[in-house]
Amino acid sequence: MNSxxxxxxxxxxxxxxIETADEWGYLWRQLVAEWASPIKMAIxxxxxxxxxxxxxxxxxxxxxxxIVQQADTTEILALCVTEESSNRPSDIxxxxxxxxxxxxxxxxxxxxxxxxxxxxxxxxxxxxxxxDESARPTLHVIRLSSGTPGVSMDAIPPGRLVPELxxxxxxxxxxxxxxxxxxxxxxxxxxxxxxxxxxxxxxxxAVLAYLLREGRLREWPSNYIxxxxxxxxxxxxxxxxxxxxxxxxxxxxxxIDLAHQLIEQSDDLxxxxxxxxxxxxxxxxxxxxxxxxxxxxxxxxxx
Numbered sequence: 400m401n402s403x404x405x406x407x408x409x410x411x412x413x414x415x416x417i418e419t420a421d422e423w424g425y426l427w428r429q430l431v432a433e434w435a436s437p438i439k440m441a442i443x444x445x446x447x448x449x450x451x452x453x454x455x456x457x458x459x460x461x462x463x464x465x466i467v468q469q470a471d472t473t474e475i476l477a478l479c480v481t482e483e484s485s486n487r488p489s490d491i492x493x494x495x496x497x498x499x500x501x502x503x504x505x506x507x508x509x510x511x512x513x514x515x516x517x518x519x520x521x522x523x524x525x526x527x528x529x530x531d532e533s534a535r536p537t538l539h540v541i542r543l544s545s546g547t548p549g550v551s552m553d554a555i556p557p558g559r560l561v562p563e564l565x566x567x568x569x570x571x572x573x574x575x576x577x578x579x580x581x582x583x584x585x586x587x588x589x590x591x592x593x594x595x596x597x598x599x600x601x602x603x604x605a606v607l608a609y610l611l612r613e614g615r616l617r618e619w620p621s622n623y624i625x626x627x628x629x630x631x632x633x634x635x636x637x638x639x640x641x642x643x644x645x646x647x648x649x650x651x652x653x654x655i656d657l658a659h660q661l662i663e664q665s666d667d668l669x670x671x672x673x674x675x676x677x678x679x680x681x682x683x684x685x686x687x688x689x690x691x692x693x694x695x696x697x698x699x700x701x702x
Contacts, residue, residue: 404554420563424553438634446613451561451680451681452504452564454608456564458598460512462597465641466590475520476518489536490699492508494506495528496528502578503580505549506571507523513564515555520545522542523543540584541580553568553571561684600638606688611627613677623661630658633654659689
């Protein structure tokens with residue numbers, strides 16, 4: 400058994416109550432400083448979460464750190480793709496152009512930014528100004544600090560699911576930054592497409608770690624705990640040696656299917672517990688985990 404799963408089985412099974420995104424951000428920075436690899440951050444973050452919102456946030460942040468590895472320990476990141484029309488590459492209207500003194504200028508709006516206000520850096524998917532509008536534009540990812548002049552964030556009202564997980568609308572008006580802020584590689588094929596699979600993997604690991612802690616706390620059946628550990632081990636191994644190939648995508652789809660079977664089976668276990676705040680939150684929020692299932696199935700079919 401690997402060391403991170405041994406840690407999950409030996410740590411106290413009570414979680415600190417975390418009510419706000421700011422409190423979670425403080426905890427997350429501690430995890431980043433302590434744990435070396437993104438998959439360990441995801442598992443530990445999920446284990447320490449007292450609700451699904453923070454397990455999801457931990458998996459999301461860990462997935463981003465697996466693809467943008469030069470992030471420092473204080474950063475909280477967001478991949479900014481979605482716009483009002485859609486998030487398809489041909490619909491990206493956020494543009495960048497070359498400005499004066501070797502700098503670039505960005506204009507646009509991203510309509511959905513997870514963790515919004517507490518993010519310190521945004522990975523903004525942009526099209527280069529002047530490219531052929533009739534074809535798939537050339538996309539890049541540009542890294543912006545939240546404090547950059549011209550960058551502003553409007554809060555989106557909390558939704559029914561995971562209301563603690565803040566969202567925002569990012570606006571960029573004549574934002575200037577250095578050309579070094581443009582990350583290497585095609586924005587779509589090097590970042591957006593790989594991130595979809597990475598997010599699935601890391602969020603699944605974080606959620607299973609959350610259920611592992613809750614299962615230990617609530618004395619769920621040992622055979623359920625064993626299957627959670629086995630699936631977590633599989634996700635851990637995939638993350639440690641991840642190569643984005645058709646075969647690994649199929650293997651990942653199988654691992655995530657196992658994870659979602661365990662998530663669904665946990666409903667019956669939550670129901671036999673004495674009702675409390677955590678049980679009510681799970682019943683409220685679990686729908687978050689099924690929102691992307693159709694898209695995930697389409698990606699698997701293509702693989």
